[in-house]
Amino acid sequence: MKRQNAPTMKDVAREAKVALGTVSKVINGIPVGEEYRVKVEAAIRKLNYEVNTYARGLKMQKSNTVTLIIPDAVNPFYASFAHYIESALYEAGHFMVLCCSGAILEKEIEYLNMASQNQSDGVIALTYNDIGGHVPESLPLVSFDRIYSNAFTPRVASDNFAGGVMAVEKLLECGCAHPAFITFNSPYPGEADKRKDGYLHACSAHNLEPVYLSTLSDANLVCQITDFIRHHRRADGSLAFDGIFVNTDYNAYITCNILREMGFRIPDDVQIIGFDGITKFGITKDLYVSSICQPIPELARTCVNMVLAKDKGLLPSLTLLPVSYRYGGTTRK
Amino acid sequence: MKRQNAPTMKDVAREAKVALGTVSKVINGIPVGEEYRVKVEAAIRKLNYEVNTYARGLKMQKSNTVTLIIPDAVNPFYASFAHYIESALYEAGHFMVLCCSGAILEKEIEYLNMASQNQSDGVIALTYNDIGGHVPESLPLVSFDRIYSNAFTPRVASDNFAGGVMAVEKLLECGCAHPAFITFNSPYPGEADKRKDGYLHACSAHNLEPVYLSTLSDANLVCQITDFIRHHRRADGSLAFDGIFVNTDYNAYITCNILREMGFRIPDDVQIIGFDGITKFGITKDLYVSSICQPIPELARTCVNMVLAKDKGLLPSLTLLPVSYRYGGTTRK
DNA sequence: CTGTTAGCGCTTTCAC
DNA sequence: GTGAAAGCGCTAACAG
Numbered sequence: 001m002k003r004q005n006a007p008t009m010k011d012v013a014r015e016a017k018v019a020l021g022t023v024s025k026v027i028n029g030i031p032v033g034e035e036y037r038v039k040v041e042a043a044i045r046k047l048n049y050e051v052n053t054y055a056r057g058l059k060m061q062k063s064n065t066v067t068l069i070i071p072d073a074v075n076p077f078y079a080s081f082a083h084y085i086e087s088a089l090y091e092a093g094h095f096m097v098l099c100c101s102g103a104i105l106e107k108e109i110e111y112l113n114m115a116s117q118n119q120s121d122g123v124i125a126l127t128y129n130d131i132g133g134h135v136p137e138s139l140p141l142v143s144f145d146r147i148y149s150n151a152f153t154p155r156v157a158s159d160n161f162a163g164g165v166m167a168v169e170k171l172l173e174c175g176c177a178h179p180a181f182i183t184f185n186s187p188y189p190g191e192a193d194k195r196k197d198g199y200l201h202a203c204s205a206h207n208l209e210p211v212y213l214s215t216l217s218d219a220n221l222v223c224q225i226t227d228f229i230r231h232h233r234r235a236d237g238s239l240a241f242d243g244i245f246v247n248t249d250y251n252a253y254i255t256c257n258i259l260r261e262m263g264f265r266i267p268d269d270v271q272i273i274g275f276d277g278i279t280k281f282g283i284t285k286d287l288y289v290s291s292i293c294q295p296i297p298e299l300a301r302t303c304v305n306m307v308l309a310k311d312k313g314l315l316p317s318l319t320l321l322p323v324s325y326r327y328g329g330t331t332r333k
Numbered sequence: 334m335k336r337q338n339a340p341t342m343k344d345v346a347r348e349a350k351v352a353l354g355t356v357s358k359v360i361n362g363i364p365v366g367e368e369y370r371v372k373v374e375a376a377i378r379k380l381n382y383e384v385n386t387y388a389r390g391l392k393m394q395k396s397n398t399v400t401l402i403i404p405d406a407v408n409p410f411y412a413s414f415a416h417y418i419e420s421a422l423y424e425a426g427h428f429m430v431l432c433c434s435g436a437i438l439e440k441e442i443e444y445l446n447m448a449s450q451n452q453s454d455g456v457i458a459l460t461y462n463d464i465g466g467h468v469p470e471s472l473p474l475v476s477f478d479r480i481y482s483n484a485f486t487p488r489v490a491s492d493n494f495a496g497g498v499m500a501v502e503k504l505l506e507c508g509c510a511h512p513a514f515i516t517f518n519s520p521y522p523g524e525a526d527k528r529k530d531g532y533l534h535a536c537s538a539h540n541l542e543p544v545y546l547s548t549l550s551d552a553n554l555v556c557q558i559t560d561f562i563r564h565h566r567r568a569d570g571s572l573a574f575d576g577i578f579v580n581t582d583y584n585a586y587i588t589c590n591i592l593r594e595m596g597f598r599i600p601d602d603v604q605i606i607g608f609d610g611i612t613k614f615g616i617t618k619d620l621y622v623s624s625i626c627q628p629i630p631e632l633a634r635t636c637v638n639m640v641l642a643k644d645k646g647l648l649p650s651l652t653l654l655p656v657s658y659r660y661g662g663t664t665r666k
Numbered sequence: 667c668t669g670t671t672a673g674c675g676c677t678t679t680c681a682c
Numbered sequence: 683g684t685g686a687a688a689g690c691g692c693t694a695a696c697a698g
Contacts (some may be wrong), residue, residue, distance in 0.1 A: 082412075343691080358693095391674050
């Protein structure tokens with residue numbers, strides 16, 4: 001319930017003693033006679049007039065609004081992504097409607113329909129389901145990371161393959177002889193799966209025997225990691241690997257805790273590199289673990305540029321942005 | 334640019350061979366004859382019709398949208414707040430437009446105007462400036478924590494005073510003899526200032542000499558804390574206090590780092606209690622420090638209920654929700 | 667109960 | 683150049 005008695009264009013026209021259309025032109029920057037413009041602008045100021053976005057939206061069929069769908073805003077990666085999407089949208093004169101789907105398909109579909117219904121100018125989605133079949137036509141969609149069954153949804157992601165390779169190389173540089181890999185992939189395919197490919201590629205390039213834990217379920221995360229480590233423990237208690245690349249900072253953090261609890265020192269006995277570049281409190285420079293960092297601000301800006309692009313026809317179907325390594329205490333300097 | 338050729342109510346009416354008004358009634362749940370309802374519903378499904386929110390908004394002067402203004406979505410407290418606001422809004426059939434102001438007054442004002450212009454049904458604000466004078470009339474505003482110069486803005490906050498008292502009592506329970514206090518308040522007044530009042534109150538209740546650092550600027554945070562600690566160091570190197578209540582988890586975390594760097598053990602030499610209840614990665618149960626936790630989900634729900642309340646006249650001007658203590662490794666068990 | 671109709675506030679022809 | 687007038691898709695008031 002808003003702006004009950006807010007002045008309308010009509011009021012401005014009456015106040016300025018000009019025609020309705022003239023007011024509209026002034027507001028939309030269409031040239032009118034100088035004297036008219038001045039009168040209209042004075043009236044606008046006097047009445048404190050603001051255009052009614054709904055009337056305009058009804059006419060224009062657009063809302064200056066973009067919908068962002070993420071699983072939640074509590075996970076710092078998603079939160080940070082949302083933050084930079086908002087900034088980029090603001091720069092472009094748009095608003096962000098933030099939808100937290102809980103990674104539930106039904107909710108994602110519901111949000112998608114709402115976005116269409118609300119004349120959202122586009123949707124940026126980071127989901128764990130295939131929403132490809134549920135995207136209303138003519139609703140521009142940009143996907144972060146995920147591949148949808150949808151005919152043509154442009155995708156933006158970090159260069160995960162390069163990140164995987166980089167992790168191994170850094171581990172070797174830091175003195176590791178045998179880096180392992182741990183991942184818990186979402187069952188839904190995305191670019192993040194390439195972290196493993198990068199790891200395997202780097203192993204083969206360096207003539208190393210890959211050792212990894214790779215499952216589709218993160219149920220019993222701690223048990224799975226613990227079992228993996230135990231399984232690669234030699235008779236003398238030492239490990240078959242001296243470094244681990246873990247697919248996310250969060251999982252890397254968990255892995256560190258488990259290793260420490262088992263009596264290993266980090267980075268002395270085992271070095272760890274995570275992925276994402278999550279910082280403590282979001283605002284410090286402190287990483288939880290040494291990490292391959294995703295360029296979140298650039299990723300966000302790219303998504304926004306694409307979803308707002310005039311000619312969707314020219315959009316690349318996949319855009320990969322470079323990652324970077326940062327020391328975070330779990331590798332040797 | 335959305336739903337270019339989307340079917341309108343008119344199309345549905347034609348398809349169902351009923352009058353326009355009848356379709357409207359079916360959609361809005363106003364009773365119509367069974368046979369009509371069935372026909373209309375069939376037509377809606379067939380045409381895949383969806384109401385045009387802009388046309389409806391133009392008529393109804395409402396948008397089912399609530400604007401949340403926070404400084405940023407990177408800070409985990411704000412992010413989590415935003416998350417739970419979104420959930421509560423979703424439950425109530427509303428959308429959240431998230432605005433990150435960077436704590437910049439001009440941006441806050443701009444967002445406020447936009448919210449009004451976009452027919453937002455209300456605004457929930459967590460700001461560091463007095464936006465009281467800039468709230469368009471008839472735009473329902475609920476403030477988290479801050480006191481605005483605005484005539485009557487309902488405020489929701491944690492019971493910070495009780496939190497301050499609780500922090501001291503917990504410290505004493507855990508064996509502290511002399512708890513100190515560190516705070517960096519925003520220059521803009523809010524309920525969070527009461528943390529200090531709670532500390533002072535508890536000190537006087539327990540006959541303790543208060544020792545505190547309390548400034549309005551968080552510039553040179555680290556220097557200020559370091560100086561404070563040095564200043565209270567006795568000739569033998571020990572400290573004049575054996576516990577510190579710090580006004581936020583973030584500041585508490587910084588304080589811990591400084592103390593450790595100076596050679597103090599936590600919690601053996603000094604126990605620390607923060608405020609907020611921020612967890613690592615947002616999704617673990619691990620706190621950064623022992624903390625007085627704010628009930629973020631309840632705070633969010635309360636804000637939403639208030640901003641959506643039909644009769645704003647009955648709204649309490651201040652609602653204080655209880656906080657709780659949680660162990661986070663920086664106190665003795 | 668149903669159907670007709672008058673706007674909501676704005677943009678945009680199209681005469682002038 | 684300006685200004686009158688026709689809708690955009692919907693709701694609600696009112697007449698049947």
